[in-house]
Amino acid sequence: MFDALRARLYRIAFNLFPAYRGTGARVTHIDPDWREIRIELPLSWRTRNYVGTTFGGSMYAAVDPFYMIMLLKTLGDEYVVWDKEAEIRFKKPGRETLYARFTLSDAELEAIRAELDRPDAESIDRHYTVDLVDATGEVHATVRKTIYVTTDQSKKA
Numbered sequence: 774m775f776d777a778l779r780a781r782l783y784r785i786a787f788n789l790f791p792a793y794r795g796t797g798a799r800v801t802h803i804d805p806d807w808r809e810i811r812i813e814l815p816l817s818w819r820t821r822n823y824v825g826t827t828f829g830g831s832m833y834a835a836v837d838p839f840y841m842i843m844l845l846k847t848l849g850d851e852y853v854v855w856d857k858e859a860e861i862r863f864k865k866p867g868r869e870t871l872y873a874r875f876t877l878s879d880a881e882l883e884a885i886r887a888e889l890d891r892p893d894a895e896s897i898d899r900h901y902t903v904d905l906v907d908a909t910g911e912v913h914a915t916v917r918k919t920i921y922v923t924t925d926q927s928k929k930a
Contacts, residue, residue: 776805798835807846808877810839815870827867832905832914839875840901840918847882851925857898858919865913871905889924896923
């Protein structure tokens, strides 16, 4: 129950944090174990561009931090996680509320740990893709994130 309350408080904090609030998006769900996050990005005066569709910068900013934060929360303090690279592909103009769902599987987390536990491993790059979709599931943009992960050697002793 405490984890559920903590996840709810994080959701509220995201939605109040000025940098995220400025995107026009809202975090609608955070799993207590940080394996799933859902957001929505409404078309509004704050997210509308010159031609009346969702501003591409709002689309990207709405999804930007989540895979990095999810990995930080799920891997633990002995790992260092950074955003390294991003790419966005626009497929269709956003003329309505868009949604994104971020997920991490146990297998993915185990693969990261196993790869970094190898004696010769210094760091790895992991690639994650998230789609911004409308209510019918049609994809309007796809964002591909590259996340850098390494171990914090000072905490492994």
